[in-house]
Amino acid sequence: MKESIEDAKKGYALEVEDVLDVEMLLIDGCFVLKLLYRYYLINYPPKEKNQISTGNPIFSSIQMCPNVQHDLILLKNQLPFFILEKLFPFTLDRIPDISLSLSQFVILYFSNSMNYESKVSTIPKKSRKFNHHILHLLHNNYLPDNDLPKEEGLSEFMHSASEFDYAGVTFMPDSEQGMFNFKVKFSEARGIFKWCHRACFEIPSLCIYDFTEPFLRNIIALKLCCPGVTCLFTSYAFLMDRLIDNAKYVGVLGKAGVICNYLGANEEASDLFNKLCKEVVLGEFYFSEACKKADEFSKH
Known part of the structure; x- marks a missing residue:
């Protein structure tokens, strides 16, 4: 994260010298990844486990889940996607029997809130375009395969x-x-x-x-x-x-x-x-x- 801090600052339109630091990148990035993993394990539990515990402040509250989803798609709250990509391989090893890509985790997490069929097999393994952040990834996911006339x-x-x-x-x-x-x-x-x-x-x-x-x-x-x-x-x-x-x-x-x-x-x-x-x-x-x-x- 120390190596990434200067590149991360370039992703913001305003000066973020006083608020963006290494600790924020690490904690925010890990929070997002753990949120994605927890959602997946609750909705697609491993075969050997019948139920995944939801005893945490987010998934144990009906109101908190949509509130967090709402906050994560706000343009002003976006975290550079390359930060999540750097942390992803270090954290994925702690989640058993999962072969999803980071993009698949993100799309699945938002699939219940958008008009999208939430089937793991239908979600592309890798995003076809560069993603600035999560909101940009969701934008790219909806684009048609062929260019439309304009x-x-x-x-x-x-x-x-x-x-x-x-x-x-x-x-x-x-x-x-x-x-x-x-x-x-x-x-x-x-x-x-x-x-x-x-x-x-x-x-x-x-x-x-x-x-x-x-x-x-x-x-x-x-x-x-x-x-x-x-x-x-x-x-x-x-x-x-x-x-x-x-x-x-x-x-x-x-x-x-x-x-x-x-x-x-x-x-x-x-x-x-x-x-x-x-x-x-x-x-x-x-x-x-x-x-x-x-x-x-x-x-x-």
């Missing part, structure tokens, strides 16, 4: 769900389970109704928890200050903001299976997206093609 600025063809619904556009969850798979498909009309095509707007399904808003907000903030971060999440937030113009259409998208609202009232879910992008400048917009197709159908 345009400068928000699409002028973007309408609300109420306008699309009035024009006869139906909504359904995307079948590919990708966070950014927005598509518009047209059904085939037959017989005397060959002129009448129906449009279906396929939208990635989203479960909205208390964790959703701080996660998206911090990912958007990450884009504003970190090089190499795409506008995908910002585009996603802008698109959902335009679609959800009021609480009524949270219910419409909910009935279509696009949104699962665990916040309670639909007003809370609509407020989440309507306030998320205030005073945020959108660079590129990634979903223009789907929006244009839906707009063309609406005009017809």
Whole structure:
């Protein structure tokens, strides 16, 4: 840690000479790693053990677990990821029968709070990109394998769900389970109704928890200050903001299976997206093609 302290300081935008020291790197790093290991052993216990003791201040408290997860995704609380990578091999030997990578531990820990299938076998062994910190790793984990086309600025063809619904556009969850798979498909009309095509707007399904808003907000903030971060999440937030113009259409998208609202009232879910992008400048917009197709159908 003494060898890493100067490189760690370069990861912060503000002067941290007075607060960042070797002891902080060591204690914070070990805390995060032990948290990841404890979560794994509780939820994926070794075969020879039926139960892992949860008698600690975090996992024995229902409220403490989400609070710690929330704190770990705040941009201002991030620890340089290379610090965790340096400590990881020294601590992993103390955890029996585990062959996961550090990235897998992190993704599993947050999988219960995000719209992600928590199966160890489906999580990549190694992260495909360089990670500045945990929040950056979660950002990279959601990126699609293929680059999406983009345009400068928000699409002028973007309408609300109420306008699309009035024009006869139906909504359904995307079948590919990708966070950014927005598509518009047209059904085939037959017989005397060959002129009448129906449009279906396929939208990635989203479960909205208390964790959703701080996660998206911090990912958007990450884009504003970190090089190499795409506008995908910002585009996603802008698109959902335009679609959800009021609480009524949270219910419409909910009935279509696009949104699962665990916040309670639909007003809370609509407020989440309507306030998320205030005073945020959108660079590129990634979903223009789907929006244009839906707009063309609406005009017809």
